[in-house]
Amino acid sequence: MQTDANTVFVLWCRLTGTPIGDFTDQERRDFLARPQVAALADTPYEVLLDAGIEAARHGTLPLERWLIALQTVRPAAV
Numbered sequence: 455m456q457t458d459a460n461t462v463f464v465l466w467c468r469l470t471g472t473p474i475g476d477f478t479d480q481e482r483r484d485f486l487a488r489p490q491v492a493a494l495a496d497t498p499y500e501v502l503l504d505a506g507i508e509a510a511r512h513g514t515l516p517l518e519r520w521l522i523a524l525q526t527v528r529p530a531a532v
Contacts, residue, residue: 457502459486459495469510490517497524
């Protein structure tokens with residue numbers, strides 16, 4: 455099962471410790487419109503979570519690093 459873009463946003467907020475309420479509606483729409491979000495949403499949730507945890511160990515979670523982690527954490531599942 456694939457993940458929807460809003461779930462990517464919520465998971466990113468949780469992994470980075472960023473309160474969801476800190477985003478305006480426009481900022482949230484802008485985040486969801488990024489092409490990396492669509493690519494991340496095309497990933498099963500379990501894989502997305504594993505890769506997000508791995509990528510966030512560096513203290514931040516750029517979407518580009520999260521995409522790269524998908525290839526290294528569970529490459530067969532992507």
